Amino acid sequence: MAIDGLELISPAHYGDAGPPHEQWRRLRSQPLAYVEPEGFENFWAVTRHADIMEISSRPEDFCNGEGIVLLTDEQAYRRDNPTIPMVMKTIIEMDPPDHRIFRKVASGYFTPRGIERLDEIVTESAKSVIDSLGAEGEADFVESITQQHPLRVLSTILGIEPEQEQQLLELTSQLFGGDDPELQREGETRDEAMLALFMDFYTMFNTIIEDRRANPRDDLATMLATATLENGEPLGDMETLGYYLIVFNAGHDTTRHSLTGAFQAFLDNPGELQRLKDDPSLMKSAVEEVVRFSAPVNYMKRTATRDLVYDGHEIKKGDMFALFYASANRDAAVFDDPDRFDVGRNPNRHLGFGWAEHYCLGAHLARASIKALLEQLAARMEWMEPAGEADYVASSFVVGPKHLPVRYKISG
Template sequence: MHWCESEGFQNFWAITRHADIIEVSTQPELFSNEADGIVVLSDEQVADQQNGRSVIGDMRTIISMDPPDHRLYRKIASGFFTPRGISRLDQIVHDSAKALLDSLGDEGECDFVDLIAQRHPLRVLATILGIDRDDEERLLVLTQQLLAGDDPDYRRKAGSRYEASQEVGMEFYAMFDRIIKDRRANPTQDLASMLAHAHLPTGEPLGEIETFGYYLIVFVAGHDTTRNALSGALEAFLAYPDQLQRLREHPDLAKDAVEEVVRWATPVNYMKRTVMADAAVAGQPVKEGDFLMLLYASGNRDETVFDNPHDFDIGRHPNRHLGFGWAEHYCLGAHLARASTQALIQQLAERVIEIEAAGPVVRTVSNLIVGAKHLPVRYKLRPAA
């Protein structure tokens, strides 16, 4: 553990070891998501909170709730995201991965993030959430503006960060509200219908803001994390081409390969927790009101847990990585993320003849979401089987 004081940001304890991250994650009553959110804030963001909250700032989502509310709200969609529930989407994720590689042609150059990594989860999530294809491009831009608002390529032009957040929130709300109203009038079997008609386990209907929040977090969190896992997968295969060949020769390793991709890429850099009472973590005293930063990428390279942690090994087993979080806030959509990632890396293993970097990787400017925004590659592909 290390106490960090960075000018312009909240002070925090850096929690870097696998065991310590688990220790904090398994005590949600003592280390809170809800008290001050999940992100280490800049001075500008703190000022925005004091001056007024945006549509998104006023919203409660399962990722920012503590027990007992978190457990009640999580149950609303947990049935949809079980392995059995996700198996109904196998054809959708396979067709999406295949169509995207088909669109590249037999050989050429492309930006893998632009044409593949961000398109694949976008199509899958749009399908289960009832989003029209005509809205996908706009939704992609809004997601980038929300999660990577510090990146000059994605930042929304507005008078202030607060105004930008307010505008993004209203556009999201308008789009999702239209879908929710349609599903209430014309229910189907998708997740959008489930959320539109949702009731808490206590029997009361899900409120309007909570419904919007659920919809938003499923899409935004599900899209960017999977996008960055997929770009991380290709980066890893470019650095370790023997592992792509290994997957081609041993397709039974696909599930283990997905876990190693998530460990290696760790798309979510960290989550913040607020200490609710004086306590200790790994023997280090922490005070009520202190912030803890759970650094997942560091935990995923803890040499006391992983042999050769800086190597990319698709056969790594066991693989107790923290890429989906841990305990109370373990990723609700983990099974969908696994299915989407597996479908695409299997397509790469089956169809790539040659692939190499065609330029430098450019990373998203964000302290929360880790991944490439540009990954140029040169490739030769064989047709789908």
């Protein structure tokens, strides 16, 4: 089967054409396909639901510690010849046993019960972003709604002051913007830009860490700033900073893209919004369907820790695998009519939050944020229609629309 590797992995391709659903559909006829895209690291494409579950469940064979994104040849060269040594690892790049020890530091906060405490913050945030639209008009829903809601929620739990929210938003877009020129810093080499970016994050989060150590409160910021490991040792400064970074960065663009994906799906399928308005008991399944259908985390990389055989293929230690969650979520072996957006879909065993060892730590918070916005939408959106084309962020990792122009009328 001819494989267009660039279509699978090139950020520019995603910017131009969105996710390669048609190619994934063909690739799902086999468990693995070896891909050699020009200018990028070679990898095994894993596109089926069952194989992604299998590989995710074997962290001793397929690890995260060698990195979670596939690199361009140039990035791989810079990694092997670093001008700036990377001293910080976040939990997503850890493997057992360290991973479990560090994940425990915050996992208590992110349980369903822990997240219930945030109900008021999440509901208020969703309401205020919809209020800010005014009764009727035209707006870019990414700018006005979908990036503001998770920004407000995450900033609140991490102790970021409202006046710093926009700066944080710019920093995270630059970190995740891939090759998108609209999102990159200008006039610097990439290494200088990354170092400057890191220092800006450092300054912002370090001020909060110091404040919470001196003045503890009942929030995640304090929990991280004062965390100890199982052996009673305090979490190191770099690890604490890493936690801030991973919570914000893993939580913001993913939630934003899932919300934009929800608006897109409802614009394309107005009958599904009507269904939700008529039957609010569908809210829970609608939230899961939004995550399945939008699949903001397009893929995650794993690396083989040893020579092994998988489905008859000789795998070499160091071989890389792209687990395409967005493809698994459209696998017809698991989902009836997988390309249909169905707010009542049940069961819905999607892999939008990953699976097993690295299953999304923030999944309950993400669900609560999506639910709060869908509730506003179902209760208050009188009508909406596209006011132009949506365009995609040029990134193949965390994927979604960059702009979504919409005409709308809402009630008070």
